Amino acid sequence: MLAHTPLLLQLDTLSADPRTGFLRLRHPVDVTSLPGWLKGQTQYPQIYWHARERDREFACLGSLQEIRDPAALAALSGQAKPEGGSWPRYYGGLAFDPDHAHWPEFGPCRFVLPRIELIRQGNHTELVCNLWLTDDNREAEMAAAREALNALQPALATAPLPPQPLTRQDSPDLPRWRQMVEAVLAPDSLSRIPKVVLSRQSRLALAQAYDPWDLIAAWQPLSLNCFHFVFRFSPEQSFLACSPERLYRRQERALATEALAGTIVRCGDAQRDAELAAQLLADNKNRLENRLVHADILTRLEGLADTAELSEPQILSLRRVQHLKREIQAHLHPGVTDAQLLAALHPTPAVGGCPRRKSKALIHALEPQERGWYAGACGLISEDVAEFAVAIRCGRLAPDSLTLFAGAGIVEGSEPDAEWQELDDKLATLLGALTHE
The missing domain is CATH 3.60.120.10 (Anthranilate synthase)
Structure with missing residues (x-):
């Protein structure tokens, strides 16, 4: 059985579920390397976050919502707990100086509520599908979630970086x-x-x-005691860090x-x-x-x-x-x-x-x-x-x-x-x- 099949089955049951708002469907999976899993995917954005303490690791695909105005970040706080039992999690970044930030695709601020999350907490890993249901978007939202799940690809092995002259x-x-x-x-x-x-x-x-996934995999073992993260909003640009x-x-x-x-x-x-x-x-x-x-x-x-x-x-x-x-x-x-x-x-x-x-x-x-x-x-x-x-x-x-x-x-x-x-x-x-x- 494919890793995402249980989530598709859960998705099928939502047609009879009256809940609205943010919902998170989840199922345990066995994934060896989250960067390797992301390397195999074709959906964007692609986001990776690994905590410095090494016990929290996240891989994200797709987007339900995005925030590109720093002033809009205030709206993420003070929310009531959704009926689905957990709050949405937004991943993103803020420029050093949002008033002087013109990197294409990144801008002053970009935070993403992903469609798909792969979440490792300690030794437990789950594949998650996120939905935000309203009375008006129910069928379209479920169809978009099903499309994202069916588009998931097998993980690929990360490879050594090719030797090359660097100017x-x-x-x-x-x-x-x-x-x-x-x-x-x-x-x-x-x-x-x-x-x-x-x-x-x-x-x-x-x-x-x-x-980028080969690059972060090469940097990780050389930069312990660091946060490791990658933001890849398209195939053309990636921002990677091994921050202490x-x-x-x-x-x-x-x-x-x-x-x-x-x-x-x-x-x-x-x-x-x-x-x-x-x-x-x-x-x-x-x-x-x-x-x-x-x-x-x-x-x-x-x-x-x-x-x-x-x-x-x-x-x-x-x-x-x-x-x-x-x-x-x-x-x-x-x-x-x-x-x-x-x-x-x-x-x-x-x-x-x-x-x-x-x-x-x-x-x-x-x-x-x-x-x-x-x-x-x-x-x-x-x-x-x-x-x-x-x-x-x-x-x-x-x-x-x-x-x-x-x-x-x-x-x-x-x-x-x-x-x-x-x-x-x-x-x-x-x-x-x-x-x-």
């Missing part, structure tokens, strides 16, 4: 980068804007197109967020890496960079939360670098929405700077490229749970190119060439998968 073009280049950093560090600028995160995009020309940074996770009124700022390399030797971690914890420049982030987050939560607690400094170890991290746990006031949280927390000083408005204005004045969804907020929203990662360690994939993005926090004590090297260190894992190093 790289950086924007800005190193001379321009030095000028940008020096502009941020000018005394009159630094006195008004103590931190600015400057970024670089590195465009790799491709002789042979990468499959949580923007926030909300479970009812419990909120978890973090200040992830401050970076040092790893060398692979345990003793030397421990020494480098101790150096990071003691370094004044990196401590300042992190302090500016967590102080800003705590300030922004003051009007939204009853309580907020800051952890002691920790080290988040990745394959090539390690970061300074301080976790924040908060309890939200009743009625606080995800739209409010996104407006308050995004973008954090870890990817923008502080003060927010002035640092964003300086970024737009200095950077030669548009960030789009780089340094944006990507994740999922439902009434009971929401989770967002910051879109860093990411790439925008087209048939003829892969553009990678990286940023570095510029504060008092920053050195242009050291910050340029930090950009390379942050991209080393992603690039290593392409060059098989």
Whole structure:
């Protein structure tokens, strides 16, 4: 029996079911690889989300509803629980600056309520078909759901990335980068804007197109302790990330967020890496960079939360670098929405700077490229749970190119060439998968 057959049988029984509103049909399935399952599909959009804690993984196809206006996100909160027993879950992203976001297909904001979800929670995986029934659309909605289920294809195996020469073009280049950093560090600028995160995009020309599902499968084992996600709205464009940074996770009124700022390399030797971690914890420049982030987050939560607690400094170890991290746990006031949280927390000083408005204005004045969804907020929203990662360690994939993005926090004590090297260190894992190093 095909995996979707039980859902078709459930769909047949809905003709005698009087319920309206959002309904979720579900059945257990056995799927080895969610990226491999998505690789086999022909329906769009295609979305993949894998939590940093590794216990939550989602693959999505098709669309019942879409939101492309950030102001409309407020409508996703405060909904009554549907008769079907669970709230709809929207997956999507918000640009770094929605007022300056013109990436084709992505725009300032795009959230999708998918037709099909493949959901893994721990060791349990379900295939889900979503419907939104009204008295007027019942037959058409059921027909669309049946068509989507019948269009499902078998999973394909992800494959190694094809070896190929990669021509790289950086924007800005190193001379321009030095000028940008020096502009941020000018005394009159630094006195008004103590931190600015400057970024670089590195465009790799491709002789042979990468499959996005092969690419994320190659990146995943090299980027543990990270969120992994892909947004593919058409065959021509994909946005992929292996982000170590949580923007926030909300479970009812419990909120978890973090200040992830401050970076040092790893060398692979345990003793030397421990020494480098101790150096990071003691370094004044990196401590300042992190302090500016967590102080800003705590300030922004003051009007939204009853309580907020800051952890002691920790080290988040990745394959090539390690970061300074301080976790924040908060309890939200009743009625606080995800739209409010996104407006308050995004973008954090870890990817923008502080003060927010002035640092964003300086970024737009200095950077030669548009960030789009780089340094944006990507994740999922439902009434009971929401989770967002910051879109860093990411790439925008087209048939003829892969553009990678990286940023570095510029504060008092920053050195242009050291910050340029930090950009390379942050991209080393992603690039290593392409060059098989």
